Amino acid sequence: MRVSMQLSLLLSLASSASLVSAIPQHDHQAYKFRPASHSVTADTDSAVDIQQSIHRTPSTWTRLRDSIVESVWGPPQRGRGCEIGTKNQAASRAPATLQARYGEDVVLRFTIKTQDQMKALIDASNVLFLDVWGTHDEWVDIRLSRDVIPSLLGLLPASLQTSHVPLIRDLAQTIYESYPNTSPSSSPSHPSAGTRRFTPSASTSKVSSQSARNVFFQDYQPLSVLLPWMRLLVSMFSSHATLISVGTTAEGRDIPALRIGVRPKNNSQVPPRRKTIVIAGGAHAREWISVSTVSYVAYSFITGYGKTRSITKLLEQFDYVFIPTMNPDGYAYTFSTDRLWRKNRQETSLSFCPGIDLDRSWGFEWNGNSTLSNPCSESYAGDQPFEAIEASHIASWARKEVADNNAHFVAFLDLHSYSQQILYPYGHSCGHLPANLENLEELGAGLAKAIRRSSRETYDVKAACRGIVAASGAKSDESSTLESTAGSALDYFYHDLDVRYSYQIKLRDRGSYGFLLPKEHIVPTGKEIFRATLTMGKFLMSPHILGEDGSEQHNWGNLDLEDDDDEDENDPVAPSTHETLLESQFALSSESDEQNEEIDYE
Structure with a gap:
């Protein structure tokens, strides 16, 4: 009763309409930004629905x-995981420092259908100094503060005011979840110098047997862990791996790299020119997946030598130089201070806006005029070519390798994120076509096929200039770009260093997480790029591609680009006895601090 x-x-009580309308339905009240002339279409969101925490x-x-x-x-x-606002959830919430920096930020995706829309978005982004995350033929992702959304929409035509959707609503929380696991004694707050120590995820209690094989790749690793891991790796495989430095950063750090290859031991004659392939990542500091992927592919080649025919053949034919991060200063800064930092940490004319975009500072077709007066721009190219110290040093190292060490650079892979694209030269202009365009397109298609066979992920293949324009049927020379790509490493290696097979690969994903790709994607991304790297190597081994006369004519149909090693298909980093020892030593030695770590270079 x-x-x-x-x-x-x-x-x-519930039947009273007037009373029910005043009831707060949940603790997180939603508010919406709607343009003045709002219309709902089947292809776009009706409004930007952003969650705002309101405590009352x-x-x-x-x-x-x-x-x-x-x-x-x-x-x-x-404690059942189904309630809202429990103590467990509160403990996992982003700390106040992250909330203060990113708590009001969101990431929006705008669908671009016409050239006029692209131009309007360019103009509005420049006026409001917005952070453009990613661009594709049909969309543009932009990070901005909630309170800037009305201003942005007010600058856009009516067609763009409804052609956007939110990708990341709670940026602070997503950033917090992207950081590596901490040791039990670590502070759960946001990392800052002296308060949070990162260790590899070997400390994670629940990992699968497969994951346990590769503890280094179960999380994103900071520079203080990456450097000791590289040194430990070459100490275990010194027969074919060495640690080198390809330059120095603005803050005085070395730019470490792994040189992998097996050179002929015939000292009676001058060795022939050594064909060399460079695979680099981390030019933009916040693109962590590129650093992990370069490390994964390097690890797979080092540990695969002598175990699989394909890797053994490649290391006998080529030297591979793996540069996990071309921007160590910026990479370290993303762990200590600002997860979304992009540029290097070099001083500029404005003390409160440090940093130069490494991928806009190279010498070929440098054009920094658009950002010359604005060092605060995310794409600031400096005041002159090669003003970014890291780009200048890496270019000097490459030229010295050619002049003094008889190196012949035959391929260059520059890994970035995100959008899943394989881009070939040129980036600065669609009106400047590469001489070996057909070869670049065919090898690019081969790389995309290798990735698709490995993981069923689709990567688009196109010229770098088209990777950042709205594909609306406009002529190439009339297309507007959201950001200048002049002065890129891709164009410099291809044109000035004559590296005929140069690509920029934008890794996962297509925007669901953007630069904050969860750690679960590290190994799958590494595997698919590993497969693509094997495909590239087998392509370059053909005498039709790289003959002694430098001819680049080829017969693609005669090339077997599929790997015939069953062990490669299963697990490229399945551990041997040496690798198991490597992992155990890494777990014991990874507590060393970056500032106290001395790296012995070749």
Whole structure:
């Protein structure tokens, strides 16, 4: 009887429309930005729906409602993972420091259909100094503060005011979840110098047997872990791997690289020119997946030598130089201070806006005029070519390798994120066509096929200039770009260093996470690029591609680009005895601090 009366009271209260309309439905009240002339289409969101946390004292009605519900069904069960606002959830929330920096930021995706829309978005982005995350033929992702959304929409035509959707609503929380696991003694707060120590995820208690094989790749690793790991790796495989430095950063760090290859031991004659392939990542500091992927491919080649025919053949024919991060200063800064930092840490004319975009500072077709007066721009190219110290040093190293060490650079892979694209030269202009365009397109298609066979992921293949324009049928020379790509490493290696097979690969994903790709994607991304690297190597081994005369004519049909090693298909980093020892030593030695770590270079 008592229960029946309480239910009747509850239903009676709920039936009052005026009262129910005032009830807060949940703790996180949503608010929406709508353009003045709002229209709903099937292809776009009706509005940008952004969640905003509002903490308030429960009203009298709320307390009465909860009291009735609890008296009928009992208090809610805690610790089942289904309630909102529990202590466990509160403990996993982003700390105040992250909330203060990113708490009001979101990432929006705009669908671009016409050239006029692209131009309008360019102009609005420049006016508001927005952070453009990613671009594709049909969309542009932009990070901005919630309170800037009305201003942006006000600058856009009506067609763009409704052609956008939110990709990341809670940026602070997503950033917090992207950081590596901490040791049990670490502070759970946002990392800062002296307060948070990162260790590899070997400390994670629950990992699968497969994951346990490769503990280094179960999380994103900071520079203080990456450097000791590289040194330990070459100490275990010194027969074909060495640690070198390809330059120095603005803050005085070395730019470490792994040189892998097996050179002929015939000292009676001058060795022939050594064909060399460079695979680099981390030019943009926040693109962590590129650093992990370069490391993964390097590890797979080092540990695969002597175990698989394909890797053994490649290391006998080529030297591979793996540069996990071309921007160590910026990479370290993303762990200590700002997860979304892009540029290097070099001083500029404005003390409060440090940093130069490494991928806009190279000498070929440098054009920094558009950002010359704005060092705060994310794409600031410096005041002159090669002003970015890291780009200048890496270019000097490459030229010295050619002049003094008889190196012949035959391929260059520059890994970035995100959008899943394989881009070939040129980036600065679609009106400047590479001489071996057909070869670049065919090898690019081969790389995309290798990735698709490995993981079923689709990578688009196109010229770098088209990777950043709105494909609306406009002529190439009339297309507007959201950012200048002049002065890129891709164009410099291809044109000035004559590296005929140069590509920029934008890794996963297509925007669901952007630069904050979860750690679960590290190994799958590494595997698919590993497969693509094998395909490139087999392509370059053909005498039709790289003959002694430098001819680049080829017969693609005669090339077997599929790997014939079964062990390669299963697990490119399945551990041997040496690798198991490597992992155990890495787990014991990874507590060393970056500032106290001395790296012995070749």
